[in-house]
Amino acid sequence: MNARLVLSAAIAVAAAAALTWAPAASAQPSEPPPSAPAASAETPAAEAGRVEITTKDTAGDALPGATFLLLDSAGQEAGRGQSDAQGKVTFPDLAPGIYRLKQSATGSPLHEVVADQDVIVTPGATTRLTITDPFNAAPVLLQAKDDKTGKLLPGATVNIGTGTSTLLTLTTGAKGTASGELPVSSRRAQFWVKEIKAPAGYDLYQLTKTFTAGPGDPVTVTVTNTKTTTDPQPEPSGKPTHTPTDTPSSPGKPNSGIRGVAPSASSNVTPKADSSTIAATPVGDSTPKTPTGALASTGADATLWLIGGAAVLIAGGGGALAMARRSRTDSPADDSTES
Secondary structure: OHHHHHHHHHHHHHHHHHHHHHHHHHHOOOOOOOHHHHHHHOOOOOOOEEEEEEEEEOOOOEOOOOEEEEEOOOOOEEEEEEOOOOOEEEEEEEOOEEEEEEEEEOOOOOEOOOOOEEEEEOOOOEEEEEEEEOEOOEEEEEEEEEOOOOOEOOOOEEEEEEOOEEEEEEEOOOOOEEEEEEOOOOOOEEEEEEEEEOOOOEOOOOOOEEEEEOOOOOEEEEEEEOEOOOOOOOOOOOOOOOOOOOOOOOOOOOOOOOOOOOOOHHHHOOOOOOHHHOOOOOOOOOOOOOOOOOOOOOOHHHHHHHHHHHHHHHHHHHHHHHHHHHHHHHHHHHHHHHO
């Protein structure tokens, strides 16, 4: 009896152990699920892009030997290259993103490098850029001079340009000079010079001068100015503008009023006294005074002589008439005596 009980208990314990282990085995698979690694293998890698650069100058000519450096967003070098005979350089196999392009050399002493710029690379596409290197500017020295003495003149303003475009404006300073950088668009170009403001006291330089310059060629430009001419103004001397009249040499003859000129035939008329030389007569004094500076004798003296002469003529005429009457009276007496 006891043996049966022990056997039954052993069978019950074994069945309970089997029931406990079975669910745990099904919850933990022995192999990982195949879905996770399969998903990562199907993601495609981003396609690379490229950058193609063409270099030329402002005249349109290709520039071989230009050197460029390409930096990624972290500032690391992503590529370096030099343009070929056609002025082209290519950067292949670039991951998509934004890059920084730097030009370190132009390959020509006549040209200048351009400023840095950003380049965007897109997946599977070619980004094409055209880089135009400008010519080196021509240094210009302006001088303004006096056309007679050669003295340098401040304050002259000059325009310099080509065609219808003004490229540079310079004004001479205290030393009579000015300097600047003249942009050049070809290997040899002609420019004009026009003065638009003259130095103080000088006339404007009317002519338009021309000169030829190339990239980096120093040029000296000179304009000459003439002093402005002014009409001299008469200076007051403090002396009267008219010639004083001469004192007549004899009474009754008027003065001509001009020294050294003989009076004309019509100057026999007695001139009137100049009111400016007549002194004022006090009130109540009826006796005229001889004017100061007036003529020593006037026409009144000649009138007295005429009156005296007329009296003599009248007296002589009366005497002649009396004698004639007396002669007539005596004539009949003489005739009677003779008969």
